Amino acid sequence: MALRPPACKTLSLSIRRARRDEIQACADLYERVGSATFSWRPKNWFKATDFLRFAKEEAVYVAESNGQILGILSLYRPERFVHCLYVDMPAQGLGVGTALLAHVAKDVRGPLALKVDEPNSRALAFYKALGFIERDSGDDHGIRWLLLRQDA
Numbered sequence: 412m413a414l415r416p417p418a419c420k421t422l423s424l425s426i427r428r429a430r431r432d433e434i435q436a437c438a439d440l441y442e443r444v445g446s447a448t449f450s451w452r453p454k455n456w457f458k459a460t461d462f463l464r465f466a467k468e469e470a471v472y473v474a475e476s477n478g479q480i481l482g483i484l485s486l487y488r489p490e491r492f493v494h495c496l497y498v499d500m501p502a503q504g505l506g507v508g509t510a511l512l513a514h515v516a517k518d519v520r521g522p523l524a525l526k527v528d529e530p531n532s533r534a535l536a537f538y539k540a541l542g543f544i545e546r547d548s549g550d551d552h553g554i555r556w557l558l559l560r561q562d563a
């Protein structure tokens with residue numbers, strides 16, 4: 412992707428539900444960004460096929476600009492639970508993740524919840540800056556996770 416920060420300052424983002432024919436591209440983004448980020452998880456932990464399975468039960472949103480999918484969010488609506496939030500590497504830090512969360516929070520009309528691995532310090536700082544608060548924690552294959560929820 413040939414996207415650079417200066418170009419993104421004038422980026423016009425569209426946040427919307429993914430079309431059926433975009434789900435595979437979303438799954439590929441999930442695998443690519445997850446594998447590049449989660450160095451504390453085993454190799455091959457992130458599989459596009461897992462995302463295709465999630466998408467059967469979860470609402471998938473995309474952040475798109477000029478026909479490019481820059482970020483994805485999947486939501487388990489009954490619990491307002493954000494299961495996946497991934498922004499493609501060249502588009503990170505430009506407001507895409509914030510825009511996806513803001514759009515979905517408005518859509519569901521209530522506080523969102525999500526889980527984050529504790530070693531994911533960047534994501535943790537991002538969520539805390541957006542007002543998410545730690546509500547629970549647990550262990551998954553030796554990795555501590557935190558359940559975060561927006562203040563009601």
Ligand SMILES: CC(C)(COP(=O)(O)OP(=O)(O)OC[C@H]1O[C@@H](n2cnc3c(N)ncnc32)[C@H](O)[C@@H]1OP(=O)(O)O)[C@@H](O)C(=O)NCCC(=O)NCCS
Nearest residue numbers: 448496497498503504505506507508509527534536537540
């Ligand atoms: C975490 C993630 C979703 C955030 O989305 P994003 O589009 O990059 O974030 P935004 O540009 O909307 O927001 C950036 C904010 O995050 C925080 N942030 C960004 N980089 C940071 C860093 N290196 N350290 C601490 N906080 C940081 C800041 O609060 C920043 O706000 P600011 O721009 O006002 O300073 C995205 O970076 C991502 O996909 N990361 C890899 C996958 C991942 O970890 N997903 C979450 C799984 S739970």
